[in-house]
Amino acid sequence: MAETKESGALARVPVYIMGKRYMVPPSLTIQKAFEFAGYQLIRGCGCRGGICGACATVFRFPNSHKIEVGLACQTVVQPDMHLAQIPFYPAHRRAYDLAKEDPSPDVLGRIYPEIYRCVACGACTKACPMEIQVMDYIAAAIRGDVAKVAELSFDCVMCGLCASRCMAEIGQYHVAILARRLYASKIAPRAEHLGKRLKEIESGKYDKGLDELVKVDEAGLKKLYTALEQEPEMAGEDWMPKEKNNL
Numbered sequence: 001m002a003e004t005k006e007s008g009a010l011a012r013v014p015v016y017i018m019g020k021r022y023m024v025p026p027s028l029t030i031q032k033a034f035e036f037a038g039y040q041l042i043r044g045c046g047c048r049g050g051i052c053g054a055c056a057t058v059f060r061f062p063n064s065h066k067i068e069v070g071l072a073c074q075t076v077v078q079p080d081m082h083l084a085q086i087p088f089y090p091a092h093r094r095a096y097d098l099a100k101e102d103p104s105p106d107v108l109g110r111i112y113p114e115i116y117r118c119v120a121c122g123a124c125t126k127a128c129p130m131e132i133q134v135m136d137y138i139a140a141a142i143r144g145d146v147a148k149v150a151e152l153s154f155d156c157v158m159c160g161l162c163a164s165r166c167m168a169e170i171g172q173y174h175v176a177i178l179a180r181r182l183y184a185s186k187i188a189p190r191a192e193h194l195g196k197r198l199k200e201i202e203s204g205k206y207d208k209g210l211d212e213l214v215k216v217d218e219a220g221l222k223k224l225y226t227a228l229e230q231e232p233e234m235a236g237e238d239w240m241p242k243e244k245n246n247l
Ligand code: FES
Pocket: 044, 045, 046, 047, 048, 049, 050, 051, 052, 053, 054, 055, 071, 072, 073, 074, 157
């Protein structure tokens, strides 16, 4: 039975980090609980915002057969969690030259032939802290549907938990990022405004402004920053600042 010492701000719940028991505040994320317990996170910690995928964590509750997963920076502790972080999980990442590859139906299976070993058990999907339908995108990869793999895996943070649970030893997240790279470089429509902006940069349009900016001291930079016109919270799509020199 979980114990809670005191109440309110002093409340503490037991968690087990790498098998050792600590009493931590119940409002902490797993990541902050590690730090509260005295761990210094050098690996297994990056953005602290649920984006980088560095903080993959597995945990289990007493008397439960189930291995549960989460991102340590996003998951709040619960009493009696038995925790271990998996900052890196070894999975095969093939070398390829993206410029020479096309989003053809055979490309994912040729570079990652192990996808054909998938037995559709769904362990990868259950292990995904981002709730991505991993098994479904591997099925799309087997069908050769690069665009579908890119779409279904869009939220992947490359934490590797899918690969850690795969009985077919597939590195799903490496397959998915190859699909997203192929999609972005060979299928998605070109962003014309980006090409236009790059040409403007190359033509030196912003050089004068940048040269002036690097000469400004810290106090001057703060003043310029606070004087910046802020986009209103409910601005429409067509909102433009009054100062348009740097657009
Ligand atoms: S630290 Fe980046 S996702 Fe948790």
